[in-house]
Structures are given as C-alpha cells and as structure tokens.
Amino acid sequence: xKSLIKMTWMxxxxxxxxxxxxxxxxxxxxxxxxLFGSIYGNTPTAMFGGYGTVDISIPAYTxxxxxxxxxxxxxxxxxxxxxxxxxxxxxTTPVSPFVILAAQVIVMFVMTSIGMLLLVLAGKLVFHVQFxxxxxxxxxxxxxxxxSFFSLGFILAALVPTARAAQVVGMAxxxxxxxxxxxxxxxxxxxxxxxxxxxxxxxxxxxxxxRGLWIxxxxxxxxxxxxxxxxxxxxxxxxxxxxxxxx
Amino acid sequence: xxxIIQVDLLRKTYGTIVAVDDISxxxxxxxxxxxxxxxxxxxxxxxxxxxxxxxxxxxxxRVLGVDPQVDSQTLRTHxxxxxxxxxxxxxxxxxxxxxxxxxxxxxxxxxxxxLAQLGLEEKRNAPFAKLSGGQKQRLFIALALLPxxxxxxxxxxxxxxxxxxxxxxxxxxxxVRSKGKTILxxxxxxxxxxxxxxxxxxxxxxxxxxLDSPVNLVHELGSExxxxxxxxxxIPAELLEGLSRLGNLKVDGGWVSVIExxxxxxxxxxxxxxLLTTSGARFRDLRTEQPDLEDVFLKMTGRTIRE
Numbered sequence: 001x002k003s004l005i006k007m008t009w010m011x012x013x014x015x016x017x018x019x020x021x022x023x024x025x026x027x028x029x030x031x032x033x034x035l036f037g038s039i040y041g042n043t044p045t046a047m048f049g050g051y052g053t054v055d056i057s058i059p060a061y062t063x064x065x066x067x068x069x070x071x072x073x074x075x076x077x078x079x080x081x082x083x084x085x086x087x088x089x090x091x092t093t094p095v096s097p098f099v100i101l102a103a104q105v106i107v108m109f110v111m112t113s114i115g116m117l118l119l120v121l122a123g124k125l126v127f128h129v130q131f132x133x134x135x136x137x138x139x140x141x142x143x144x145x146x147x148s149f150f151s152l153g154f155i156l157a158a159l160v161p162t163a164r165a166a167q168v169v170g171m172a173x174x175x176x177x178x179x180x181x182x183x184x185x186x187x188x189x190x191x192x193x194x195x196x197x198x199x200x201x202x203x204x205x206x207x208x209x210x211r212g213l214w215i216x217x218x219x220x221x222x223x224x225x226x227x228x229x230x231x232x233x234x235x236x237x238x239x240x241x242x243x244x245x246x247x
Numbered sequence: 248x249x250x251i252i253q254v255d256l257l258r259k260t261y262g263t264i265v266a267v268d269d270i271s272x273x274x275x276x277x278x279x280x281x282x283x284x285x286x287x288x289x290x291x292x293x294x295x296x297x298x299x300x301x302x303x304x305x306x307x308x309r310v311l312g313v314d315p316q317v318d319s320q321t322l323r324t325h326x327x328x329x330x331x332x333x334x335x336x337x338x339x340x341x342x343x344x345x346x347x348x349x350x351x352x353x354x355x356x357x358x359x360x361x362l363a364q365l366g367l368e369e370k371r372n373a374p375f376a377k378l379s380g381g382q383k384q385r386l387f388i389a390l391a392l393l394p395x396x397x398x399x400x401x402x403x404x405x406x407x408x409x410x411x412x413x414x415x416x417x418x419x420x421x422x423v424r425s426k427g428k429t430i431l432x433x434x435x436x437x438x439x440x441x442x443x444x445x446x447x448x449x450x451x452x453x454x455x456x457x458l459d460s461p462v463n464l465v466h467e468l469g470s471e472x473x474x475x476x477x478x479x480x481x482i483p484a485e486l487l488e489g490l491s492r493l494g495n496l497k498v499d500g501g502w503v504s505v506i507e508x509x510x511x512x513x514x515x516x517x518x519x520x521x522l523l524t525t526s527g528a529r530f531r532d533l534r535t536e537q538p539d540l541e542d543v544f545l546k547m548t549g550r551t552i553r554e
Contacts (some may be wrong), residue, residue, distance in 0.1 A: 010347050085332050085334045229320040
C-alpha cells in the first residue's frame with residue numbers, strides 16, 4: 001500500500017512535469033471551451049434540443065480528454081518506460097506489477113477528472129451552463145468511459161515498438177476520432193454519411209453516453225453505449241493481460 | 248565460507264545460438280567475483296539468469312539458497328541489482344528515485360545516508376536526465392544498496408565512463424564489499440577485474456576458459472618479462488633481427504614489445520637497451536611490463552579481448 005501511494009504520487013508529479021501531456025489534458029479543453037463559447041455563446045437552440053453550445057460541449061470535451069489520456073498519455077508513458085528500461089528496473093524490485101500499472105491508471109484517471117472539473121467550473125462560472133443530470137450517474141458513466149479507453153491504451157502500448165511509434169499511432173487514431181465522434185465539435189454539424197462512419201468509432205459511444213447522462217437521460221436510454229464500452233473494457237483487459245510486455 | 252551462489256551446468260540458448268554453454272561456478276560469501284570476457288561471451292545472460300530475469304534452458308541455480316525461477320520474491324527482496332540497460336524517467340529527481348525505491352523494500356536502508364555515501368548530496372534535486380554517466384551509475388549503485396542486500400549484482404558497471412569516474416566507482420565497490428556484502432560483477436575491462444575481483448571467471452563464447460584469482464591466473468602464465476618502447480621511425484632491419492633473437496616481438500604502430508622466451512635466463516632489459524643504443528635508433532618510453540589478465544585472455548583464446 002505504501003508503495004502504491006508513493007508510486008502514484010511520483011507518477012502524478014512526472015505527469016505534470018511533462019508539459020505537452022499536461023497541456024492537452026488540463027489546458028487545451030478549457031481553451032476550446034472559451035473559444036467556441038465566445039463565438040457561439042450559450043444560447044439554447046433547437047438543434048441541440050434546447051441546450052446551448054457550451055452545455056453540450058462540456059461532456060463532449062470531457063470525452064476528448066478521456067481519449068487523449070487513454071490513447072496518448074497512457075500509451076506514450078508505458079511505451080517509453082518500457083523502451084528506456086524503466087519497467088525493467090522496477091521489475092528487479094519486489095514491488096508488485098499490479099502497483100506499477102495501477103499507479104499509471106490512477107494518475108491518468110485523476111488527471112482526466114481534474115480536466116473535467118476545470119471544464120465544469122469554467123462552464124458554471126463563465127457560461128452559466130445547465131446541468132440536468134444526476135451527479136452519481138454522470139460519475140459512473142465517466143468512470144466506465146475512462147476505464148474502457150485506458151484498456152485500449154494498454155493494448156496500444158503493447159503493440160507499438162517504441163515511444164515515438166506510440167505517439168504517431170496515438171495521434172493517427174485520436175485526431176480523426178475527435179472530429180468524427182462529436183468530441184471535438186457537435187455531431188449535429190456533420191453530414192449523414194460521416195455520421196455513419198462515426199458508429200464504428202469507440203469515442204462516439206463515450207460522447208453519446210456522457211452527453212445523454214449530462215442532460216438527465218437515463219442509463220436505460222444508453223444501453224448500446226454501455227454495452228459497447230463495457231465490452232471494450234473487458235476485451236481490453238483480457239487482451240492486455242495476454243500481450244503486455246515489460247521489456 | 249558460506250556459498251552464496253551455486254551454478255551447476257547452466258545452459259541458455261537463443262534459437263540456434265548457445266549463449267551460455269553448461270557453465271558451473273560458485274560464489275562465496277564476502278567475495279567480489281568477476282565474470283570477464285568480450286561482448287557476447289555470455290556474461291549478461293548468466294547474470295540475468297541468476298537475477299531471475301531469464302529462464303535457463305538447463306542446469307541448476309541456487310542464489311541465497313533459493314532457485315531464482317521459483318522464489319523470485321525472496322531474491323528481489325534480498326539482492327541489489329544494477330542492470331546493464333536500464334533507466335529512470337528523465338524528469339525523476341535523484342531523491343525521488345531513492346525515496347520511491349525505498350518504499351518497495353520491507354527493511355530498506357536509509358536513503359539519506361546512501362545519498363551522502365555515494366556523493367550525490369548536491370545532485371539531490373537534479374533530474375535523472377541531467378546527471379552525468381558516472382552520477383547515473385552512482386545512483387544505480389545507491390538503488391542497488393537500498394534493500395541492504397546480502398548480494399549485489401553489478402553488470403558492466405563502468406562501461407562508457409571516463410577513467411576518473413571509473414576509479415571513483417571502483418572505490419565505491421570496494422567500500423560495499425568491506426561492509427560484508429558479496430558482489431557478482433561482469434566487465435569487459437580486464438583492468439577492472441584485476442583491480443577489484445577476488446576471483447575471476449574468464450568467459451569466451453559461453454564457456455568458462457579460466458577461473459581463479461587474478462594473481463594466480465597471471466602467475467600460471469609464467470612470469471615472463473617483457474620490455475616495450477616506442478620508436479619514431481620504422482624499425483631498422485638489423486635491430487629487428489637482433490631483438491627477435493632475444494624473445495618474441497610484437498609491433499603495434501610505433502610500439503615494439505619484446506616478450507621474453509620462457510627458457511632464457513638472461514637480463515632482458517639490459518640486452519634490449521644495449522641493442523637499441525648500438526643501433527642508434529631513437530626510442531622513447533622504454534618500460535618493462537608484467538603480464539596481466541589481457542595476456543591470460545590472449546593465451547586462453549588466441550584472441551585479444553577487443554577483437
């Protein structure tokens with residue numbers, strides 16, 4: 001337990017010392033919120049079902065943070081620690097492999113949560129967003145989304161040979177997904193054909209679930225999203241156990 | 248003396264390549280045992296089998312009384328390991344690394360003391376990436392000493408360091424031994440083995456070709472004397488002829504070594520100097536040399552260690 005706490009604390013510090021990762025998790029989503037908030041304001045429109053741009057952007061940008069930490073942050077950290085022999089050195093100590101990996105997951109989860117919290121705070125204070133959901137329900141959805149994307153990150157980390165490759169592959173997956181899933185901007189603005197493509201992207205289900213729960217929809221209205229993400233999580237864990245490499 | 252490591256017919260292959268070819272040896276409590284040999288001789292594979300990081304294909308191993316494959320937890324708790332290839336995250340600070348790693352061991356040594364002992368006090372807040380090669384190795388030694396281990400593995404400890412840093416590390420290793428710890432080290436510097444190790448196993452192509460104390464290994468070669476000097480010009484033919492009557496000649500660039508034949512009982516230095524002065528050759532840096540581990544390796548394998 002002592003080593004898990006120490007390890008988690010250490011990894012948090014390392015995360016914050018890496019300017020790029022910290023920027024895209026904590027600062028960039030806020031910048032997006034202020035940019036589009038100042039362009040469109042937060043006036044309710046029929047297109048968004050009576051919600052304003054900022055209202056629906058907060059869950060969408062939260063999805064963006066989840067995808068960034070899962071596909072980039074986690075993947076690059078794991079791949080570079082493996083490539084540099086950091087994991088190898090840790091494996092020569094009695095520390096449990098569970099502690100090493102759990103610390104990473106906890107840190108990514110906490111950082112993602114802080115990213116979301118900053119969005120919510122800014123939304124409340126600056127744009128007076130509406131929140132019609134149930135806090136517990138949104139939290140549960142958030143946890144499911146995080147874990148299923150982190151499990152994707154673990155698979156990716158095992159597949160890429162180097163940290164550099166992790167960065168390239170992570171970006172190649174992340175950017176199209178941000179534009180097509182409704183995380184980067186509302187899917188209502190996308191043409192029909194592209195909306196069809198988006199059903200193949202896991203991030204779409206994160207956006208759907210979080211947006212729905214945020215405006216007060218029930219889990220029963222989002223069974224597809226929950227099943228897709230739940231399956232992703234289980235498959236992700238099983239596959240990463242099978243293919244994870246320490247060196 | 249208690250036996251700390253017992254290796255019996257250890258074998259490890261990678262595909263068709265036999266990395267370690269049925270080697271056996273024993274390491275006793277309190278000694279510095281060295282494995283020397285060129286790259287690819289099987290040193291690192293052997294040490295990593297002993298550390299429990301690699302699974303042997305054959306033979307039996309006992310380290311601190313346990314089989315590394317079966318009871319790796321005991322081993323990890325009671326041994327200190329410095330790996331040939333490993334790193335810490337670039338932005339991790341020296342004190343943070345020690346603090347973090349000390350939380351892994353049930354009875355960790357005090358890391359503040361180690362920090363001072365290894366001369367890293369002023370680098371306490373420096374990130375890992377900003378340390379010099381010697382400082383990184385000192386930090387790795389500190390990490391290896393954190394579990395207050397009975398046995399320390401040091402794999403290619405001073406590779407890539409400048410001579411000054413290397414000598415500082417040697418002093419540290421002697422210090423560690425004087426605290427009663429057993430050390431198993433690998434190196435491809437013969438001088439390092441000669442200066443540090445109580446006993447040395449010379450490895451070549453996965454086999455032990457010689458195993459004894461450095462002094463005995465050298466002694467077994469016979470105490471052949473050699474005289475070396477440097478010539479500014481190509482060696483004149485008659486001088487060459489005269490010298491080759493005194494012993495075996497080795498010419499390497501401007502360096503000429505005359506190695507005494509075992510059977511001769513003459514005063515080699517005097518004769519060489521006499522030949523040089525009569526030939527009028529301009530020579531510098533005349534010196535006599537004793538054979539060392541490099542020569543033992545050459546004799547055992549027919550190659551120099553750097554080939």
